[in-house]
Amino acid sequence: MKKIMINKTTKNDMITYAMVILAYIVVQLLIATGHVSSLIQGLLVPFCTYVIVAIALNLTVGILGELSLGHAGFMCVGAFSSAVFSLAFKDAIPGGLRFLLAILIGAAAAALIGFLVGIPVLRLRGDYLAIVTLAFGEIIKNIINALYLGVDGNGIHFTMKDALSLDMEEDGLMLIKGAQGVTGTPNDSNFTIGVVLILITLFIVLNFIHSRTGRAVMSIRDNRIAAESVGINVTKYKLIAFTISASLAGVAGVLYAHNLSTLNALPKNFGYNMSILILVFVVLGGIGNIRGSIIAAVLLTLLPEVLRALSDYRMLIYAIVLIAMMIFNWSPNAIFFRKRLKQRITAGRKPGKEE
């Protein structure tokens, strides 16, 4: 009997796409039949946001093999650039087109910043990227907190001092108001757009991994000296991967910004804690495992909300679950146990067949 031979990686990628699409269909069906609580409905867009940024970071951590602790910073850049754009053109451009442009602007802004950060740092060996991106994330947050931007009949006003020194006219529109951030961003994000963006992100990342460039990037990760010896331009390929990763994080930021009517750069949402949380998604899902990142991002975003009934204890339980998942995923004994369990199940079902 002749089987249709599908490339193993293609099959694997198809499972990932199918998983996202299936999840989307199931959720839409549940919403249509009224089985989804408001809490979950409200969480759908955040799920998409964190899934995209987790995939983006996985590209840096898993494929490029560099540690980035500033992906919340890239999210922040994407969020603020797109929110300012959407607010400024709130009435001038119709909703759909405006959001498409906002996504492109957010992605481009984050890509540019990622590129600039990458130029000096990616030439170095060692953990410098982690150090620089960590600092970058904090810097960008503080800059935005001190930034005042407004637009009126005379053009664009900009200052780092305070709102008064903008000298705006009465009918002027404040775009960024220092620590108050951006208020009144149109709520353009929705679950469908989020899922489409996840699929696009997956398409970009998975195809990138299996492309010639992706193989070059992975060869740098696995052995830099060997890669250099066969003539791979290390800095160039690192920059390509890192810039793509940053720009996808920017897209996640766009989704975040257009889900809420207010956007502030707080330590909570764009500080290093957030960057670490994104890293946790990636590590728990499996470094280099894109599908794992998606699942981990959804689970870990859902968990604290589902545990709300336990009030303050939820933080405690969240931490315990993190540790437990880490042991389950990464401890050698746990891996051995999982394998044995899998073997026993498959052996029980089909005697004689070995995994």
Place this chain on the structure above:
Amino acid sequence: MKKKMLSLVLAGAMTAALLTGCGSTGADSGSAAAGTTNDTAADDAAATDDAAADDAATTDDTAADDAAADDAAAADNAGAADGAGGTLKIGGIGPLTGGAAVYGIAAMNGSQIAVDEINAAGGVNGMMLELNFQDDELDSEKSVNAYNTLKDWGVQVIDGCVTSACSIAVSAKTAEDNIFQLTPSGSAVECVANPNSFRVCFSDPNQGAASAQYIGEHSLATKVAVIYDSSDVYSSGIYEKFAGEAKNQPFEIVTAGAFTADNKTDFSVQLQQAKDAGADLVFLPIYYNEAALILKQASDMGFDVKFFGCDGLDGILGVENFDASLAEDVMLLTPFAADATDDLTVKFVTTYNEQFGETPNQFAADGYDAIYIIKAAAEKAGITADMSNEEICTALSAAMTEIQVDGLTGLGITWDASGEPTKDPKAVVIKNGVYTAM
């Protein structure tokens, strides 16, 4: 084997947690139905429950009780369901964990005291009040999650959020869903931009302008220095309006020293600036923790000057290890002083002290007033528990402009359709370690 057990137990715990999460929301919405629409819901609940079916034939009320009692998760609702008018579900949102937890917890405690008092006195229009306060961790995304959780619970009125940014994020959602919102302490202008949202506290601009006018009218100073937190919405908001209004007043701002949340322990630079500029009054639109440090450092460097603050300074006498004599002659505009001697304040402070073991701050007072304002508006509008959220929202929004409330944070507070309260700021000065009216 240990690992095996551990992972099994943990997997079990996770599944159980997930199930309880879902279970409680389901149970709550079920009991919400039982609480809101007495007759039909009672019948429905009874019909699904064979045991209660017999009771349903006799009286509807007992069936409702049974249905509520069956719900383990809604055990606390059972008592409330006894009230003839059902239960009005009030949802609170504020930071209960993290750096700003002190504000959220205070507002929650204050609101809870008011709810208990009102329920003990027979409720509102025969309805009992029920408060469910959710944590937002000072994050606007989480505050929307908290709001959605409350919606699943069947919330009818929102008492929140405690902080400005969260309040803005939630007010966009309450406007969409037509749920009445009253923020106890969200002071940014945009918090009450929607027609369904109102506030208890002063707005930031209101405080800034009032402070400038007060200093000008009473000729307190000719040269004013300002020290403010540029990373804080509250502080920078007040400063902006203060500086704007100062142009119309007979004093000038000689320096404005900013600090951020990341470096708020050393203020010698800002104080030195103020001293060099010859300021005779320092305006502190900040919270009391930093203000206590500023007073200490100013006294250390021998900078003898008047200090003037806003409601954030309320609580400065309670700072641990703070020499209260340093705060002597500090002036502040505040809607609430815990050591005021009127009956209402004394009663509130005593109850708060008994229940929570500390002196309430202004957030607690705002939370307390918020519940009484909801009560006043609900009585004016004739709200009943079986009204839909849209009806409640429209009726309460209309009633808000007609009521006048005497609360802890002001006497004869009134609202206009914009959602802003009208009340007189009280200026107090600290004399001999107590707040004294000026």
